[in-house]
Amino acid sequence: MSKPLVLVTGPSGFVGANVFHALLSAGYRVRGTLRSAKHISFLKNKYPAADAAGDISFAIVPDLQAPHALDEAVKDVDYVCHVASPYFTSANDPWAELVLPAVDGTKNVLNSALLAPNLKRVTVLSSFASVVDLEKNPRPGYIYTEKDWDPVTEQLARKDGFWGYHASKTFAERAAWELWAKEKPKWDLVTFCPPMVYGPPIHEVDTSRGIDGLGTSLKRLFTSIMGTDPNFKPNVAVPGLPASVDVRDVAKAHVNALSLPSGVSERFLLSQGVNYFEDGLAGLRAKGEKGLGEPGKKVNTADHFSLDTTQAREKLGIDFIPFQQTVEDTWAAAKELGLISA
Numbered sequence: 001m002s003k004p005l006v007l008v009t010g011p012s013g014f015v016g017a018n019v020f021h022a023l024l025s026a027g028y029r030v031r032g033t034l035r036s037a038k039h040i041s042f043l044k045n046k047y048p049a050a051d052a053a054g055d056i057s058f059a060i061v062p063d064l065q066a067p068h069a070l071d072e073a074v075k076d077v078d079y080v081c082h083v084a085s086p087y088f089t090s091a092n093d094p095w096a097e098l099v100l101p102a103v104d105g106t107k108n109v110l111n112s113a114l115l116a117p118n119l120k121r122v123t124v125l126s127s128f129a130s131v132v133d134l135e136k137n138p139r140p141g142y143i144y145t146e147k148d149w150d151p152v153t154e155q156l157a158r159k160d161g162f163w164g165y166h167a168s169k170t171f172a173e174r175a176a177w178e179l180w181a182k183e184k185p186k187w188d189l190v191t192f193c194p195p196m197v198y199g200p201p202i203h204e205v206d207t208s209r210g211i212d213g214l215g216t217s218l219k220r221l222f223t224s225i226m227g228t229d230p231n232f233k234p235n236v237a238v239p240g241l242p243a244s245v246d247v248r249d250v251a252k253a254h255v256n257a258l259s260l261p262s263g264v265s266e267r268f269l270l271s272q273g274v275n276y277f278e279d280g281l282a283g284l285r286a287k288g289e290k291g292l293g294e295p296g297k298k299v300n301t302a303d304h305f306s307l308d309t310t311q312a313r314e315k316l317g318i319d320f321i322p323f324q325q326t327v328e329d330t331w332a333a334a335k336e337l338g339l340i341s342a
Contacts, residue, residue: 010084012039017203022251033061064105070112094164102168126173128195139305146267194270199247200333227293236296246321256316272320280327
């Protein structure tokens with residue numbers, strides 16, 4: 001009996017690479033969609049045994065927004081993990097640059113999924129941005145659950161890239177659930193809503209650019225803990241959104257969701273809790289690690305909202321990696337890549 005086949009969008013990205021890795025480790029065959037062929041050799045070289053066994057393959061999809069872009073890629077697949085999504089907050093036209101690409105891309109993935117006869121489940125990587133109510137932040141004492149939705153409007157979405165990003169995640173996830181409810185396919189739908197995602201990079205990194213080559217979330221982590229954020233330097237920064245999750249737990253959630261019982265379609269909040277960057281540095285400071293910023297503020301959780309992750313812990317079996325371990329493992333990975341001096 002052949003291994004189940006999973007289609008993963010965006011396996012060359014920070015989160016997608018971790019999902020790709022976790023699926024292979026769990027015994028799935030994986031087909032990744034890439035905008036071009038330039039990352040194929042890196043992924044094949046990273047998994048030579050899986051490549052030799054025919055367990056990895058790729059589909060070139062230059063534009064996820066193009067109608068029917070994934071019609072060929074979904075053929076014969078058992079599961080779809082839609083991970084690819086832009087993460088940036090600077091835009092001249094947030095509606096056109098952020099919202100429409102996210103919504104159209106998600107709709108295209110699901111419309112193509114309707115054509116796959118053997119499909120059992122689709123997962124969509126959304127975000128805590130589709131959950132949090134920005135205008136009520138920091139909302140001390142409030143506990144967010146899967147029932148919460150960001151009330152962002154189109155008018156706010158057009159205001160700037162920050163609101164546009166939140167709207168892009170909210171409207172794209174809503175579009176997924178609306179399409180699924182309307183079409184009533186045989187397959188189940190699961191969405192994940194993580195806040196800031198940190199953790200060791202295993203994707204192809206342009207090391208010549210240093211920290212800048214890591215992508216938005218990891219670059220933010222390093223500039224914050226190294227005390228180079230211009231708003232806080234020389235001190236360790238205070239995060240705008242103090243909730244986070246380890247990328248390895250996000251990947252584990254994708255894998256474990258595929259084995260949920262048939263008929264289970266749900267949203268899941270993914271988070272290890274609320275921390276400031278300084279809260280993750282106790283171990284590195286104890287070792288006398290060089291390159292860290294001057295000590296910054298530590299979190300008082302009473303000043304902030306919290307997230308109820310009962311669903312993810314009980315139904316997906318996630319025992320969330322503590323923030324300090326995430327920071328230490330990410331720091332070690334960056335040193336290994338030569339992005340920070342030892």
